[in-house]
Amino acid sequence: MPAKSSSPNDVERRALGISKWSNLFMAAAGILTAWLSRSDAMLVDGLYSAVNFVSAIAAARIGARVGLPPTRSRPWGQDFDEVLYVTFRSLILIGVLVFAAIISCTKIWTFFSGGSVPELVFGPIAIYAVVIVAICLGLAYNFHRAYRLTGRRSEILRTEARAALIDGALSVGSGAALLSLPFLEETPLAPYVPIGDAVIVLVLILAIVWQPLSTFRKTLADLAGVSAPSGTHTKATRTARDLASEYGFHFHRAAVLQAGRMHFVAVYLDPERAVLAHEIDAYRDKLSARLEDRIGPTRVEVILTANDLLEKKAANNRTR
Known part of the structure; x- marks a missing residue:
């Protein structure tokens, strides 16, 4: 079936399936190349791909649950799983990079303290770099294509596309730098060639x-319940206010949160007249449909109140 006629979940699942097996191959190739070449940089590359392999398995399961209706055990649905996944994935990547930094610093310390540092073997590095860069570029394109086909709403696909690009950049940078080390043999830097790969890893x-740190900071804000970006908040508030006017309700405010591709909107209303429950349900359903078109998948809750506490507190603060 053509990708365009497939559901967003099917497109996402296929992209993650390709990524899973590609990263398993790259992880095995990286670790094998590290053993053959005695290079810490290749080991880091292989470990990075191993993290991507495990992440692809978890991402496929989480992506299938996003958007499912609430249950007794998960009254707000399972949409926050996507944010949790991206958060912990960022932490794992940071951990891999810290581990690599420790290994490289240990090698540099051993070298300057007079210890023995194994000599690099460059042959396997060249083959590995070419193959891995081609695979990473293909994965990045596949994820970006899937991200567009699913409406640019999947935080999982966007994260995986960035990870594939980082993996490719890591392979390009480490491979090119390592293969350039033999040219330093006739320069004043020749004594330091044995620790060249350790220095390259640190660079x-x-x-x-900064990329996983930035992603971690963003998802941590989502988990902390920080308000959605101002543009999203403005669209949701304007839509809720306009619809409230159509129904003759007094609109207090809207609270807007974002968790990955899902938005949570709580609307505070005062009907200012007797209403039936089905009127409130109709308002909620119509608002959900409008917000789906304007900001993406949205869960809406309507709260009826005569006095909005947040507005009341703001007014009290202004009078002080």
């Missing part, structure tokens, strides 16, 4: 660690 870590 690469400094260059890419």
